[in-house]
Amino acid sequence: MPAEAEASSQSVSKLQQRIDVLEAELRARTAERDEAARQQAATAEVLQVINSSPGDLRLVFEAMLERAMRLCGAMCGGLFTYDGTNFQTAVTLGVPPAFAAYREKYPPVATNERNARMLQTKRFVQVLDVTQTEGYRQGDPVDRSIADLGQARTILNVPLLKDDAVVGMFSVYREEPRAFSEKQIALLETFADQAVIAMENARLITETQEALERQTATAEVLEVINTSPGDLQPVFEAVLAKAMILCQAAFGTMSTFDGLRLNTVATRGVPEPFARFRLSGPPEYGPGTGPARLIAGEDIVHDLDAIDSEAYRRGDPSRRAIVDLGGARTILNVALRKEDALLGTISIYRQEVRPFSDNQIALLKNFAAQAVVAMENARLLDEQREALERQTATADILGVISRSPTDAVPVFEAIARNAHQLCNAVFCGVVQYDGEQLHLAALRGFSPEEEKELRIKYPVKADDPSVLSARVVTSGHEEYIVDILADEHYDHNQASIGHRRMFGVPMLRDGKPIGAIVVAWREPGTTPQAQIDLLTTFAAQAVIAIENVRLFTELRDSLARLKAAQANLIQSEKMASLGQLTAGIAHEIKNPLNFVNNFASLSVELLDELKEVAGPALATLDEDKRAEVDEAMSLLIGNLGKIIEHGKRADGIVKSMLSHSRGGSGDWQPSDINILVEEALNLAYHGARAQDKEFNVTLERDFERTGKPIDVVPQDVTRVFLNLFGNGFYATNKRHAAAREAGFRPTIKVTTRDLGELVEVRVRDNGTGIPADVRAKLFQPFFTTKPTGEGTGLGLSISYDIVTQQHGGTIEVESEPGSFTEFTVRLPRTRRVSIAERA
Amino acid sequence: MSVSILVVDDEADVAELFRQQFRREVRQGHYVIHFAQSAEEALGKLGDGIQPELMVVLSDINMPGMDGLLLLRKVKEQRADLPVIMVTAYGDDERRRKAVEFGATEFVTKPVDFNLLKQQLQQLPTPS
DSSP states (O other), X not given: OOHHHHHHHHHHHHHHHHHHHHHHHHHHHHHHHHHHHHHHHHHHHHHHHHHHSTTOHHHHHHHHHHHHHHHHTOSEEEEEEEOSSOEEEEEEESOOHHHHHHHHHSOOOTTSHHHHHHHHHOSOEEESOGGGSHHHHHTOHHHHIIIIITOOOEEEEEEEEETTEEEEEEEEEESSOOOOOHHHHHHHHHHHHHHHHHHHHHHHHHHHHHHHHHHHHHHHHHXXXXXXXXXXXXXXXXXXXXXXXXXXXXXXXXXXXXXXXXXXXXXXXXXHHHHHHHHTSOOOOOTTSHHHHHHHTOSEEXXXXXXXXXXXXXXXXXXXXXXXXXXXXXXXXXXXXXTTEEEEEEEXXXXXXXXXXXXXXXXXXXXXXHHHHHHHHHHHHHHHHHHHHHHHHHHHHHHHHHHOTTOSHHHHHHHHHHHHHHTTOSEEEEEEEOSSEEEEEEEESSOHHHHHHHHHHOSEETTOXXXXXXXXXXXSSOEEESOGGGOSSSOGGGGGGOOOEEEEEEEEETTEEEEEEEEEESSOSOOOHHHHHHHHHHHHHHHHHHHHHHHHHHHHHHHXXXXXXXXXXXXXXXXXXXXXXXXXXXXXXXXXXXXXXXXXXXXXXXXXXXXXXXXXXXXXXXXXXXHHHHHHHHHHHHHHHHHHHHXXXXXXXXXXXXXXXXXXXXXXEEEOHHHHHHHHHHHHHHHHXXXXXXXXXXXXXXXXXXXXXXXXXXXXXXXXXXXXXXXXXXXXXXXXXXXXOTTOOOEEEEEEEEETTEEEXXXXXXXXXXXXXXXXXXXXXXXXXSOTTTOOSOHHXXXXXXXXXXXXXXXXXXXXXXXXXXXXXEEESSOOOOHHHHO | OOEEEEEEOSOHHHHHHHHHHTHHHHHHTSEXXXXXXXXXXXXXXXXXXXXXXXXXXXXXXXOSSSOHHHHHHHHHHHOTTSOEEEEESOOOHHHHHHHHHHTOSEEEESSOOHHHHHHHHHHSOOOO
8 A cells, every 4th residue: 555545544534533523522512502402491491480370389399390300310309498497398299109298297307417518508418329328327317218218319409599598498319329410400509599589479479469468458447447437346347357367267256345344346257156155144354365464454465376375274264165165276366455545355266276477467456456446436426426415405405595584494304305315314303402392393204104203202301311312402512323222321112213323413503502403324333424514514504594584583573673663753753843833833823823812902901991981971872872882892892802712712722732742851840730631632532533534432531620730741741641542542443443332432531630749640441452461561662562554662652751750650551351441640749850860 | 200111023013012001101101112123223223322211122032134132132232231121932941041141131921911021120220
């Protein structure tokens, strides 16, 4: 062979070798590429699984594990979560059933050397042959179980890391002892990262879902609160239902706290036997039980296992019942508090031992807060409503007061009605107190028959302790009876009405009790302060009403007196002006009258002179002529005499007019009593006739004419007589008009007598007479029996003053109704210094 | 010996009344009666001088213009010794008091009791 041929065959074989090597490399790269492609595909698939079912970890883990095992050539594997202390088996794949069951029961433990190392280094740990490990030889259960139950030899554990913390573990196993390659380990680490992402996603999704659930539940409860703001029952039921659903409880109860006891307001899902137990009576919670601890001040009581508690072991009845009859194990109790005060409780129960999570506890606290808000709303609304009711009642009563100023009874009835209604009382009574006795003013809450029976008992003496209102007016302040059955003084015959608790408040005027309001309720116990305040207000209003009536009546009487005084004043003024007029006229008349008298007298004198002077001349006349002259003369003289006589009469009338028109105290003058009486009688009679043409009365006079003078103020005693005569005329007129008695002649008899140092004048009429009770008030100012407008009631009182005060005399009256009246005036003959003058 | 009496009154008939009542005295020459119908006229006459000698002034109180009490004061200013008698319808305390205060000798109410008046005149001092 030539050399070139050998060289070319060497080159060919070198080429061939090269081609072989390249082909081998190609095959290797292709295999690598295929492998990489498969890994990529697997990763993509897992990601897709994560994306399509983000919350479903199990699916993700299974997908991951399956591809990992396939790509790594592992026989079986498992995925475990780690919470910082313990591992939990999430998924196992391909493991023999015995090992799977074992793993379910006994997750890997952190104490295992291998696991411990992984936890510490945060890196994968591979064991080629578990049977060769120290742990296996020592009998470590983890190692033994893997080898014996799992038939595995090579173990690879890859940690799942989140922010540098171990949150789980990937484990793959081979039956034969064959190490996993670097690439396979790297793949598993990728899958581990993806697993962590998946777990995060799932966690976030779950959190979001839970948050949304909570929000929705809260919003729903708020809506229930808003739609029925005063009505708590729907709120309680909504809260309990939502709480149980979101906290995954088997049953639940909700209670309100009234200061002494818890009262169940809502239950849900409560097992029948326990429900029956609850119906038998209100629960008693011994120390250590959830409700007891909440009452004691705790906010949350979370019993992990009710059986495993001191209360249960002690045999506390409520704890035993909830467990034995209700099947409760894990219990969560949350307090409803406003500031520090306990308003109620929510309790939810699980029938297995499974603690409630922090989120669930937080959720229940939230619901508790909402329930408190709802209760507060309801309370405020109630308060507002009650306040409005009270205001309305007060306004109602004030309205009655203003509408009936003269009668307090409608006010009392309005008070009784409102008190009875607003206090939800069995009955209510209003009584008045006159200083000695109690009088029933108004009653409410009784049938008409019952009321009649009660009214018979009144008036009641104020020192009777069996009657509550008597105690109230005696002590002058509020009185309570917590339970009438326990009150030894109370009249227990009253108990048939059906009341137990009573309260009484006094009606005070200037601090003194003038009455009381008494209310009775069915239940014994204490009376709420709001009702006490309300009743106190009513009592004040009752006093106002009484005062109003009194003041109104006084006002009316004052007004009447004022009017009378005014009329009298007007009358006086009239009289005064009339008097002035009269005086003026009298004075004017006096002047010409004087001339009449004077010239008349003078004329008489002149005639006499004439007679004297003409005497002798007349003698020379013949008889007839002389007779004519004589006759004319005497006629002239007679006429002049008449002029003088009538002039004097006119003068007398004028003097009388002048003296009568003068008001007030005049001069003391020695007078003839008979003349004064006569003048007064005439004046009165003619005055009465002038007013009433029909007026007719017989005047009888019986004057003792001694001629002895008496010191008087003539105008004033004349006024007295005028008054007495006027009264007499009125009385006889009245009798005459009232009963047309046949043969009745109205008569006034006036008598004067000389009693030495005294002068007596009697005025007797046969008129209607004066009854005894009127006689007592006869001389009182403003007292009159005449209808309004006819008499001022001043006449007799002034007469009384003139007689007694001014003249130091006496005036008395005797009378027989229907028969006669006689006034007797006695005046001292000589002026006595009056009491006023003496002072 | 006659003396004068001055009668002052706004009523003219009073003059006639006095004339008739004193007709005898006048006839006998005891009195000469002068009349003035107003206080002013009276003062005028006084000023002019009255003859015979004036014994007394008899004056009404209620007159238009100057009333009798003022006249009384004025007369007393001029002739403190000259008696003035008030003759009036109004016999009230107030007028009486004032009259006395201003120096009136007597206070006589109408209708005049002429007998009494004549007695009172006789009590008066005869002017010198």
